[in-house]
Amino acid sequence: MIVVDNLVKTYPGAGGAGEVAALRGVSLNIPDGEIFGVVGPSGSGKSTLLRCLNLLEKPTSGRILLGGDDLSTFSGADLRSARRRIGTVFQQFNLLHSRTVLRNIELPLELAGLGKDERRTRASSLIDLVGLSGKEKSYPSQLSGGQQQRVGIARALAAEPEVLLCDEATSALDPDTTDQVLDLVAEVNRTLGVTVVVITHELGVLRRICTSAARLEAGRIAETGRITDLIASPDSALGAAMLPVGDDPSLGSTADTAVVTAIGDAAHGPWLSQMIRDADADIAVVGGRVEQVGDVTVGRMRLRFTAETDHARVEQFVDRHPHLTLSWGAGTELEGLTE
Ligand SMILES: Nc1ncnc2c1ncn2[C@@H]1O[C@H](COP(=O)(O)OP(=O)(O)O)[C@@H](O)[C@H]1O
Ligand SMILES: [Mg+2]
Known part of the structure; x- marks a missing residue:
């Protein structure tokens, strides 16, 4: 378990400027074995939090x-x-x-004072784990970006850490390579049981591998929760941003539109036809998608109701179905986060 307790980090201002409050009281509980995502726009304090977590930076106050x-x-x-x-x-x-690849991975073990044979054995098994067998003697410049990051992951794992921190680890990679490296991180989490903290400004990273996440905004935690709970919550801006459904402004007023989210088996169920019958509503589907989020299927639809619709009956229908949630209107937008 990682506990971050009221962490504050203030940098002295440069050139007579005032102090910069990079973290203003951040508290988090990260259970063992999680893949925990920290997202936020540029300047929100993600890198500062990571440098406090890996002990490169001393917090101004608070505990880790x-x-x-x-x-x-x-x-x-x-x-x-x-x-x-x-x-x-x-x-x-x-x-x-x-x-070489091998000697990069051995470096932390050299610093820890391990003997040559033990270093070799451990580095070799990590090379297998990250899928770089045959590349032991290559130099970084002979590798693709994705392969170099596999070396980075193996090196980070060499000293058998309890926690793996990834700082925008896939931001320099193309989308396909990003997915492969993320899948490797998830596999490492499963096979070694290491707790992973992923710092990113990319929402796709949360969807693909994270179990829980927190959103930073100006040095504070704006919201946190399990990924599927955030997506299901009508009040979560992060949940809405993680699975956006297209909106067409030409459709006019948002007062008659709602976003309905169906989690798990319900995503493939006949809830829409049931809603139409049950609430006696005429409904147009104006946006929607069904996605795999971790190992859960999530369906989300933007619906447009006719003016005669009794909103209370629609809400009652949703209340009777525990795997459905509903949010009226256009929802909130989040700045500074990307797919
Ligand atoms: N070493 C530093 N000295 C002074 N200010 C800093 C330093 N590092 C970060 N900051 C400031 O702290 C705030 C948070 O930065 P950072 O943690 O890098 O955010 P992020 O990684 O989310 O972009 C920003 O206002 C940034 O300018
Ligand atoms: Mg940063």
Whole structure:
């Protein structure tokens, strides 16, 4: 379990400018084995939170607990060994170009003082795990971006950390490579049981691999929850943004439109025809999609009701179906996040 407790980070202002409050009291509980996403627009404090989590930066105040140990109090040798409990994967890979794949992965083990044989054995098995067998002797410049990031992931895992932190780890990769690297992260999470914290401004990353997420806004947690709960919640701006349904302004007033979300088996069920009968409503479908979110199917439709529709009857129908949620109107927009 990672517990972030009222974390504050204030940077001194440069050139006479005022202080910058990068984190203004962030609290999070991340259970073991989760893939936890942190999203937010540029400047919201994502990288600062990550640098506090991997102990590169000292918080101004607040605590970070890993397995009950308060990491923010450590210094010297304790701090160095605490850092090994957390592996980091960087956006720009940060590989040493003068070292082969194998020796890049061995680096953290050299620093930890492991003998050559043990380093080799562990690095070799990580090369298999990340799908780079045969590339042991290659140099980073001979690899594609996706392959370089696989080396980055293997290196981050070398010291057998409890937590894998990914800082915009796929932002430099094309969409197909991004999906492959994300799938590798999910596989590592499953097979090694390592807790993963993914920092990103991309909502597609949340949909593909995360179990829970938090949204940062100006140094604070604006909302947090399980991915499927956020998507089902009519009040979640993040949930709406993760699975947008197209809106056509030419259709006029939004007062008669609603977004209905169906989670799990209900996504494939005949809820729409039942709603039409049950609420005696005439309905046009003006947008919609069915997506796999993690291992759950989610259907979302934007519906337009005729003026005669009794909204209360539509709501009563939705209330009787626990896997359906409804939100009237156009919903909220989130700035600064991308698909
Ligand atoms: N080393 C630093 N010194 C001063 N201000 C910083 C420093 N790092 C980040 N900031 C400021 O803190 C805020 C949050 O930045 P950051 O954590 O990088 O956000 P994000 O990763 O979400 O873009 C921004 O206003 C940024 O300018
Ligand atoms: Mg950043």
